[in-house]
Amino acid sequence: MVSAALAARPQLDPPPALAPVPRRTEIALRDVSVAYRCGRGESKTVLSGIDLEIAAGEFVVVLGETGCGKSTLLRLILGEELPTGGSVQVDGKPVTRIDSRCGYVPQKYSLFPDRTLMGNVMYGPENARSGLLGRWRPSFWRYRRELRTEARDYLGRMGLRPQDLAKYPHQLSGGMQQRVAIAQALLMHPPVLLMDEAFSALDPSTRSRLQEQIHAVWFESRPTILFVTHNTQEALLLGTRFILLGRYSDESRRNSNILLDMENPLARLPFARRAQSPELHRIQEQVRQIAFAASMGVSEDPVEFASPESPSQ
Ligand SMILES: Nc1ncnc2c1ncn2[C@@H]1O[C@H](COP(=O)(O)OP(=O)(O)O)[C@@H](O)[C@H]1O
Numbered sequence: 001m002v003s004a005a006l007a008a009r010p011q012l013d014p015p016p017a018l019a020p021v022p023r024r025t026e027i028a029l030r031d032v033s034v035a036y037r038c039g040r041g042e043s044k045t046v047l048s049g050i051d052l053e054i055a056a057g058e059f060v061v062v063l064g065e066t067g068c069g070k071s072t073l074l075r076l077i078l079g080e081e082l083p084t085g086g087s088v089q090v091d092g093k094p095v096t097r098i099d100s101r102c103g104y105v106p107q108k109y110s111l112f113p114d115r116t117l118m119g120n121v122m123y124g125p126e127n128a129r130s131g132l133l134g135r136w137r138p139s140f141w142r143y144r145r146e147l148r149t150e151a152r153d154y155l156g157r158m159g160l161r162p163q164d165l166a167k168y169p170h171q172l173s174g175g176m177q178q179r180v181a182i183a184q185a186l187l188m189h190p191p192v193l194l195m196d197e198a199f200s201a202l203d204p205s206t207r208s209r210l211q212e213q214i215h216a217v218w219f220e221s222r223p224t225i226l227f228v229t230h231n232t233q234e235a236l237l238l239g240t241r242f243i244l245l246g247r248y249s250d251e252s253r254r255n256s257n258i259l260l261d262m263e264n265p266l267a268r269l270p271f272a273r274r275a276q277s278p279e280l281h282r283i284q285e286q287v288r289q290i291a292f293a294a295s296m297g298v299s300e301d302p303v304e305f306a307s308p309e310s311p312s313q
C-alpha cells in the first residue's frame with residue numbers, strides 16, 4: 001500500500017543548488033590611520049593604511065606586540081577614539097561616537113568601588129532600560145528580576161560563586177574583577193563584542209575555563225567578536241580568523257599595519273578537540289614563522305595548512 005503510494009508520487013526535479021548566502025559586513029575600516037601628537041608640533045603615527053572588513057558572526061583574534069596599536073584599533077571600532085584619516089563603519093554606519101552595538105571589555109577594566117559585584121554587572125542594562133520605561137513601572141521591576149537571574153547565570157559561567165555576588169571590588173582579586181567586567185559586557189548582548197586582553201589576569205585553569213565559555217557564548221548567539229591576545233595558542237583555540245598587527249622591520253615603515261590575515265584552520269574542529277589536536281603546535285609554529293617573515297616583508301606565498309578532518313561543532 002505504502003509502496004504503491006510512493007510509486008504513484010510524481011517525480012520531482014532535484015532542488016536547485018543553493019547559492020552561498022553573502023555575509024553582512026559588520027565592521028569595515030578603510031585606509032585608517034591614527035597619529036598622536038607628542039609635543040613640540042611632532043606627531044607619532046601608530047596605525048596607517050589599515051583596511052579591514054569583518055563579517056557578522058566572525059570571531060577575529062588580534063595578535064601583536066605590545067605598543068603596536070591593538071587597543072587603539074578596538075577603541076576606533078568602539079567609537080571612543082576617531083581616526084586621523086580614513087573611515088570606520090559598524091553595521092554600515094560611520095562610527096562617530098561610542099556605538100551601542102559594541103560591548104567592550106577594556107584592557108584596564110574599572111568597576112564602581114561603591115557597588116557590589118552584582119550591582120556593577122546590573123548597572124549598564126538597568127540604566128539602559130530605566131531610561132525607556134521609568135523605574136516606577138511594574139514592567140521595569142519584572143525586567144530587573146529576569147536580569148538578575150541572567151546576571152547570576154553569566155557570573156556563574158565566569159566561575160564566580162553566589163557568595164561572591166555581594167562583595168565589593170576591593171574584596172575581589174584582579175582576576176575576579178576581570179571576570180565581572182566580561183559578565184557585564186555579555187549581559188548587554190551586544191552584536192559586536194570587543195575584548196582587549198580580557199583573560200590576561202587569569203590563572204591557567206580559569207583561563208581555559210573562560211576560553212570554553214566565551215566560545216560557547218559565541219557559538220550560541222554568534223556575535224561578532226574581536227579579541228586581542230598575546231597568546232597564539234589562545235588565538236588558535238578561539239578564533240575563526242586571526243590577524244597579526246605589527247611593524248615591518250624596514251626602518252622606513254615604523255607604523256603598524258596588518259602583517260597577516262588568515263582563516264584559522266583549527267576552527268573546523270569541534271572546540272573540545274582543538275587543544276588536543278596534533279595540528280595545534282605545528283600550526284602555532286608555522287604562524288610564528290610566517291609572522292616573522294611577514295614582518296621582514298618577505299612572505300607573499302599563500303599559506304597551506306593541512307586541513308583538519310572534521311567540521312566545526
Ligand atoms: N592617547 C594617546 N596619546 C599618545 N600616544 C598614545 C595614546 N594612546 C596610545 N598611544 C601610543 O600608541 C601606541 C599603541 O598603543 P596601544 O594601542 O595601546 O598598543 P597595544 O594595545 O598594541 O599595546 C603606543 O606606542 C602608545 O604609547
Ligand SMILES: [Mg+2]
Pocket residue numbers: 070071072107196
Ligand atoms: Mg593594549
